[in-house]
Amino acid sequence: MVQDRRAVTIEVHSLKHDGEELFLVGFLEVDLHHQGVDIAVARASGSVQPSSDDHARMAELERELQTTRTELRAAIHNLELSGEEQKAVNEEALSVNEEFQSTNEELLTSKEELQSLNEELTALNSQLQETLDRQRTTSNDLQNVLYSTDVATLFLDFDLHIRFFTPATKALFNVIPGDVGRPLSDLHSLARDTELAIDAHAVLKDLQPFEREIQTDDDTWFIRRILPYRNHESRVEGVVITFTDISDRKRIRKALEQAKLEAERANRAKSRFLAAASHDLRQPLQTIAFVQGLLARTVQGDKAQNLVKRLDDTSHAMSGMLNALLDINQIEAGVVRAEIISYPLNDLFDRLREEFAYHAEAKALGLRIVPCGQTIHTDPRLLEQMIRNLLTNAIKYTRSGKVLMGCRRRAGSLSIEIWDTGIGIPDAELQTIFEEYHQLDNAARERSRGLGLGLAIVQRLVALLDYKVNVRSKLGKGSVFAIEIALPADGVDAGKTAVQDAEKPSVPTAMASKDCSILVVEDDPDVRELLALLLEAEGYQVTTAFDGFEAQALVQKGTLKPDLVIADYNLPNGMDGLQVAARLRRASTLPIPVIILTGDISTSTLTEIARSDCVHLSKPVKLKKMMAVVETLLAAPPRAVANLVAKPIPATPDGTSDTVYVVDDDQNICDTMCALLDDNGYATASFSTCEAFLSAYHAGSGGCLLIDTYLPGMNGFTLLQHLNDANDPLPAIMITGNSDVPMAVQAMKAGAVDFIEKPISPSDLLASITRALEQSRDVSKAAQWRAEAQSHVAGLTVRQKQIMGLVLAGHPSKNIAADLGISQRTVENHRNAIMTRTGCKSLPALARLSLAATTQIEREKPA
Structure with missing residues (x-):
């Protein structure tokens, strides 16, 4: 097999293009196979004859070629391996790239989240910075408040170690900033305050605020208050102690007390002056009155009678002035007390109609007093004085026309109204007319027009009886004065009826003997x-x-x-x-x-x-x-003391008696009480005087004594003192018509076991007698009662005990509030709490309990 072999021939040529020198590189491909054939043909044809060198060279070339081929195949194999590795690397790189891409996306997402979180943190940091600024401002404000008030303040932890203090604290302690963290006991106090640590521990134990007045060596007074220190979860982590300088308050209070004493002395001096002036003026007036009475009986002729009448009018005017002074003095001094009874108004109206008819006729005025069948709860004497003053004013300031008096019933109240057609009252003076010595249309202060005290007395009596007085008027047309009286929701108790004033006695039932x-x-x-x-x-x-x-x-x-x-x-x-x-x-x-x-x-x-x-x-x-x-x-028939003395005192076989002795100068009261007690199985003996009782009573006879406070001759207090001095254990119950707490305390200190106010209900009277007899017979019951009383009093706070003492001393809530530096509402709340905790329903009952508790404490004291 002939392989296709090719070669490349490279040819390089220089050239210029656009004035620039360039190189042209040519690659010419040569077919080595054809070239070898040509060489082989040439050799075969003999045209080329290889030499030995050529053979050697060829062999060498073939070896080199073979080596090259081997290397080439190895390189191709390595190239193939490298390609596969490169492919694997590329695939791995692609995978890594994909991972990197995914990671990059995640990083981008994280970046966005981090950016969002960073923005949130930035906003939160801004809010935190604002909150920190507000807290810093609040802290600065609080610190400035603490410093500006100049109140010494100590913050202590639960172990009474110092946490914080204000600069004003240096006035009471030798303290420096380095003392923070030290125990309170290490500080030297400049005040006489040995109870500080004890009080602080007590506050941590009871969790109740505590205050005490302390004094420094330089005579500066502080009120020290200790309160629990609570965190945001209301857990107690210590105490806060403040020291408020009350030296000025002490000085002011002392000055006020001194001023009060001076005012009381001035008031007493005024009363003495009025008394002396009244006495000195009344003496010649009394002579004038008697002379006028004698002259009225002896002189003849109209001219003489007119002169006598003028003398009577002058004497009457001066007497009216002095009586007005007397009335206002009595009311201001608090000697006037209301005695509330059930009273039919028409009795008063009939008497006033008869009395003022002459005065109205003398001025040619019409006077009409409309009958009223209403019965009310009132003090008849004080109500009559108010209406009398209003009627007197109505007639005095009415030149012509009429004066009308009657009643109008409204929801829950009764209005007694006096109408006149007089000169009227300007709107600007509707309130000032109730001031002392204020008079209308009397700039010259005519003596016949009085002193201007009538309406002032009306206003004070209205306040005393808890009524209301209203006035409306039209100048030149007339005026209307109305006294509003609240009516009881359950009707009027007819059990106690009205009596006549002692100074206006009724017509005697029997004629006085001229031989008297x-x-x-x-x-x-x-x-x-x-x-x-x-x-x-x-x-x-x-x-x-x-x-x-x-x-x-x-x-x-x-x-x-x-x-x-x-x-x-x-x-x-x-x-x-x-x-x-x-x-x-x-x-x-x-x-x-x-x-x-x-x-x-x-x-x-x-x-x-x-x-x-x-x-x-x-x-x-x-x-x-x-x-x-x-x-x-x-x-009046005389009350024979001898008859009262001769009344036998029943006795039991053992020589003692359960006789209830009633000592009262009012025979009707004696008879009523004795009848009630007889019906309930008690033997009774009544006396009109203390002397009569002592002449019939034998020490140790037993029984119980009911005695009126005020009696002719020896009074009730003197009798109790006499029995107490004789060590006679006879239990005594004091009876009075006045709700007078100091009198109740005085009675029980004198030896009374109880104090009852008139009118007396039968159940209260029998309960009091039963309790008195039981305590006199059974010493253990008396001791139990004193122990219970002491327990009730011990349950009161220090402030409540203080207020109770002032109440029992007869001080009103307004004065107590002023003396203690608290509000009148706080005093009333304390009084209600005292009555609730002690179970007392009246101030005399509270006085009885307080005295029993005091007696028990005295008995428990070591000899």
């Missing part, structure tokens, strides 16, 4: 002589005395047994009218009625007169009124 003996004790000779003349003119036997000692001497000698004593309150030589009354009553077997004449308007005097069972008449008193009171007292 009257003792007049008066140091003013004019008043004494005129009063004696007037009484003698009425047919009475009159004896006069200059002072109490002269009167006492007359009675002790047996030359005089007066049926009535008329005494001035302010008597010389150290014995006043009340002391005279008490001594004369003790010297007599019968309770002598006593009239006290006085111009003294001080609250203490009026209170003492009320306690002494004496009739009080303020100077100047009119002759007609004086005679009406005298006739009423002399016509």
